[in-house]
Amino acid sequence: MSDSHILYAITHSLYSGRARSYLIKNQIPFRELSTGHESFKTEVLPKAKLPTIPTLITPQGEVIRDGAAIIEHFEANNGRPCRPPGPKQQIVSALFDAIGAEGLLRPAMHYRWNFPEDNLDFVRYHFLHSQRDTSQREEKTEYMMNRMRHAAMIFGVTEHTHDLVESLYLDYLQALNAHFTQYPYLLGWRPCVGDFGLIGPMYAHLGRDPYPARLMQQRATSVYRWVERMNRSDQDAPEFFNAGTEFLANDEVPESLLAVMRVCAEDFVPETLAAAKRINHWLAENSPAPGTTAVGRLAESPGNAEFSLRGQKISALAQPYRFFLLQRVQSLYAELNETHRSTVDAMLETCGMLPVLTVGLDRQIHREGNLEVWGD
Numbered sequence: 059m060s061d062s063h064i065l066y067a068i069t070h071s072l073y074s075g076r077a078r079s080y081l082i083k084n085q086i087p088f089r090e091l092s093t094g095h096e097s098f099k100t101e102v103l104p105k106a107k108l109p110t111i112p113t114l115i116t117p118q119g120e121v122i123r124d125g126a127a128i129i130e131h132f133e134a135n136n137g138r139p140c141r142p143p144g145p146k147q148q149i150v151s152a153l154f155d156a157i158g159a160e161g162l163l164r165p166a167m168h169y170r171w172n173f174p175e176d177n178l179d180f181v182r183y184h185f186l187h188s189q190r191d192t193s194q195r196e197e198k199t200e201y202m203m204n205r206m207r208h209a210a211m212i213f214g215v216t217e218h219t220h221d222l223v224e225s226l227y228l229d230y231l232q233a234l235n236a237h238f239t240q241y242p243y244l245l246g247w248r249p250c251v252g253d254f255g256l257i258g259p260m261y262a263h264l265g266r267d268p269y270p271a272r273l274m275q276q277r278a279t280s281v282y283r284w285v286e287r288m289n290r291s292d293q294d295a296p297e298f299f300n301a302g303t304e305f306l307a308n309d310e311v312p313e314s315l316l317a318v319m320r321v322c323a324e325d326f327v328p329e330t331l332a333a334a335k336r337i338n339h340w341l342a343e344n345s346p347a348p349g350t351t352a353v354g355r356l357a358e359s360p361g362n363a364e365f366s367l368r369g370q371k372i373s374a375l376a377q378p379y380r381f382f383l384l385q386r387v388q389s390l391y392a393e394l395n396e397t398h399r400s401t402v403d404a405m406l407e408t409c410g411m412l413p414v415l416t417v418g419l420d421r422q423i424h425r426e427g428n429l430e431v432w433g434d
């Protein structure tokens with residue numbers, strides 16, 4: 059038995075960045091291995107069920123697949139160090155977790171794949187080195203890269219939407235930058251679960267691939283600093299001369315963060331509403347048996363959601379995983395008393411996010427044996 063965790067992950071992977079950052083920030087010792095290691099196939103996959111990263115092996119040999127589940131494992135066992143105490147802050151943290159995991163896939167994919175002159179060699183290095191050095195290495199690398207290029211289109215990045223994806227991302231970046239000039243983390247002086255969700259797309263793709271990283275350095279220095287900070291174990295906030303150590307007092311959600319949520323709501327809300335409609339229609343037609351896989355390669359696709367953004371149509375894969383994360387927002391809300399619910403309602407109303415409290419699927423999604431499955 060080793061005393062260190064093993065994180066199967068890779069530097070350029072979006073979802074790996076979330077779990078890695080959590081382990082770093084919470085000073086949990088780990089060793090990172092890529093899925094190219096033989097052990098992944100022979101020892102991990104049978105228990106992980108799907109070949110996705112991040113997947114964690116605990117010192118006791120437990121296998122936990124999925125970044126949100128990895129974080130929940132530590133949060134549940136360690137007194138929830140990354141859940142802020144106030145109801146508004148808890149909802150905002152859980153919401154940013156969902157936005158990070160599902161709401162920024164278009165800019166993440168666009169800025170990785172549509173600037174090959176700047177990015178391709180860099181990106182290719184990473185895809186190549188996640189494969190073992192066998193005779194099929196080159197072929198497998200091309201296959202994986204093409205698969206992800208295709209994913210960009212599936213998420214709604216087409217030549218017709220490039221400008222739209224960029225204009226929304228730049229507005230978001232500007233708002234987020236204004237926030238991080240005031241505070242080092244989303245909710246003050248320490249990271250919450252929402253920071254970890256958000257670092258997923260903001261690290262490997264938007265904060266590290268050459269083209270978007272330069273864009274971030276040039277236009278949003280404070281966001282760039284947050285990306286660096288999220289990968290350091292200390293607070294890393296020397297530019298804040300008044301730095302505290304906790305989440306903001308009195309359940310404050312600063313106006314600068316509401317401004318970020320307002321921009322995120324522009325596509326997160328219509329996309330979520332359209333995806334719910336699409337998936338509910340699919341559920342009604344297909345009635346998957348309870349326990350059937352709802353997410354990932356083993357799951358059936360419910361199809362695409364169509365919605366309007368800034369006057370343009372977007373068609374994007376309707377993903378049940380988004381609702382798995384929103385269920386958490388909604389169950390936190392369900393536990394609140396009337397007064398707290400009203401303050402949360404008022405806050406979400408001001409930034410166009412109110413529908414996230416009620417939009418949902420007709421069937422719940424649970425985790426069972428490392429898979430997200432349909433409930434009753």
Ligand SMILES: N[C@@H](CCC(=O)N[C@@H](CS)C(=O)NCC(=O)O)C(=O)O
Nearest residue numbers: 071072073109110111112124125126
């Ligand atoms: N819900 C999972 C998603 C993980 C995921 O899709 N990871 C990507 C890499 S960023 C992956 O492993 N893709 C390989 C595949 O889907 O086969 C999580 O949050 O950990």
